[in-house]
Amino acid sequence: MQTVAIFVDVQNIYYTTKQAYQRHFNYQAFWQQATAGRKAIKAVAYAIDKGDSKQQGFQKILNTIGFEIKLKPYIQRSDGSAKGDWDVGITLDVIETAARADVIILLSGDGDFDLLLNKVKQTTAAQTEVYGVPALTAQSLINAADRFIAITPSLLL
16 A cells, blocks of 8 residues: 655645635545545644634644644744744655655645755655645646645635
8 A cells, every 4th residue: 555644834725725715725635535545654734833722623623634733833023924934844854754655745835845845756766746726836846746736626615
């Protein structure tokens, strides 16, 4: 059975599905699609912790589906902007896991990850799949992936 490792950039998926469709991503439908006929050996959702009960309920749902949740604190800067970026953490986990998985699945439209997917291809036999909102996913990321799966209404709540 083919093995998969799943890595979710929660903030990116939240904002891109909201912007493109005004809807939320359906993690349960995604899980069923991504693991159909395959075994998940690792699944991590990377999120920002604001500490509110609605967010904690969402995290509990993700955990029930099968995701490990990794949180970083929400940081409000003095100029009003916010910081909460998991790019390095996702990259380290993907590099650490890629040699053990047949497929690396990344949920993000962030073009910064194109270098990561190219490195996975150069150093392992793992295939790469990217799930993203077509209009909001960097072309460089789509090009770096072995397979791009568009987030369409079938993957939304």
